[in-house]
Amino acid sequence: MEEVKVIGASPSLFCVRIEWALMLKGITYEYIEENLKNKSPILLKYNPVHKKVPVLVHDDKPIAESLVILEYIDELWKEKYPLLPEDPCERAMARFWAKFADEKCLMGAFGACWKEGEEKDKAVESAIEPFALLEKQIEGKKYFGGEEIGYLDLALGWIPHWLPVMEQVGEMKLVDGEKLPLLNEWCHNFIQIPLIKESLPPREKLVNHFTASVGYMRSLAANNQ
Numbered sequence: 332m333e334e335v336k337v338i339g340a341s342p343s344l345f346c347v348r349i350e351w352a353l354m355l356k357g358i359t360y361e362y363i364e365e366n367l368k369n370k371s372p373i374l375l376k377y378n379p380v381h382k383k384v385p386v387l388v389h390d391d392k393p394i395a396e397s398l399v400i401l402e403y404i405d406e407l408w409k410e411k412y413p414l415l416p417e418d419p420c421e422r423a424m425a426r427f428w429a430k431f432a433d434e435k436c437l438m439g440a441f442g443a444c445w446k447e448g449e450e451k452d453k454a455v456e457s458a459i460e461p462f463a464l465l466e467k468q469i470e471g472k473k474y475f476g477g478e479e480i481g482y483l484d485l486a487l488g489w490i491p492h493w494l495p496v497m498e499q500v501g502e503m504k505l506v507d508g509e510k511l512p513l514l515n516e517w518c519h520n521f522i523q524i525p526l527i528k529e530s531l532p533p534r535e536k537l538v539n540h541f542t543a544s545v546g547y548m549r550s551l552a553a554n555n556q
Contacts, residue, residue, distance in 0.1 A: 335360040336388040338374055340367050341532045342540040344437075344489035345397040346385040351485050352404045354526055356411040398429055401482055414482040425475075428468060429486035435461035440494060444501030444541065445548040455503050462506050466514045473520060484521060491518035496537040500545055 335353070337360050339346030353360050365374050365384050377393035378386045387394045387403065394403045405414040415422045439458035446454045465487070469475060475483040490506065498504055508515040522528060 333390050334388075336363055337361070338363045338365055338377060338386040338388065339384045340365050342537055343384055344493045347530060347532070348397050348485045348488060349385045349387060349400050349404070350530060351488065351527065352401050352414060354530070355414070355480075356404065356408045358404070358408060358411070398426075398433070398486060401485060402426075405482065414476075414485065416476075416481070425481070425483045428465070428475075429483055431461070432465065432487055436465065437489065440497050440505055441544075443503055443505070444497045445545040445552075447549070451501075451503070455505065459505050462511060462514060466511045469513045469517050474517065480521065480524065480527075488521060488527065490514070491522040492531050492534075493537060496534060496541055500538060500541040 335358055337346070337349050337353070339349065339362065341364060350360075350362070363373065365371060367384070370382055374384065374386065375382060377388055378384075378395045381395060383395070385395075385397055385400060387400045389403075389407070394400050401414065415425055436458075439454070439461055443451060443454035443458040472478075474480045475487065494506060498506075506514060506518070522531070
């Protein structure tokens with residue numbers, strides 16, 4: 332019998348993607364909670380390069396980086412709830428937008444979250460633009476995957492739950508329901524899926540996590556001035 336483990340941290344939006352994929356495919360796994368302030372020997376053993384979560388350990392073979400893990404899961408258990416589209420072009424575009432969202436939407440949102448003053452105003456303005464591009468990708472569809480959620484939906488699954496926390500902590504608004512109605516509707520549809528809704532970390536835990544992260548980033552910026 333194959334052994335599947337997920338080394339993760341509950342506030343991490345990168346880790347929950349992996350659990351969603353495994354649950355959608357009906358794969359039994361062991362979850363190992365990691366303390367990122369005091370990294371365990373098991374994390375250092377299985378991800379000695381980046382020393383980050385998530386890590387998927389399949390039959391003692393480690394796979395790191397969340398988007399890479401999603402593809403690995405999909406290729407390994409192809410017959411169970413396919414995540415990526417069959418069409419090669421659509422598969423490539425799903426990968427493109429997932430990477431785009433991590434690099435532009437997520438990093439832009441977090442950057443805007445911790446910055447202050449005039450820098451914050453510029454960061455917020457810049458962070459809004461990538462979400463407008465995602466809005467165009469959902470036109471005519473219920474989910475980014477079509478009628479059912481897929482790879483890109485899981486990659487963007489942080490937007491409905493994690494982004495509002497970033498907006499609260501950073502005292503800003505990036506996804507306006509009136510300006511981005513399609514993305515807003517997708518957020519509502521996605522987060523109401525029972526499997527998704529039941530596996531979300533408590534909002535208070537995320538608020539504490541991002542408040543600490545923002546404080547840390549601001550202290551670093553202050554020390555570098």
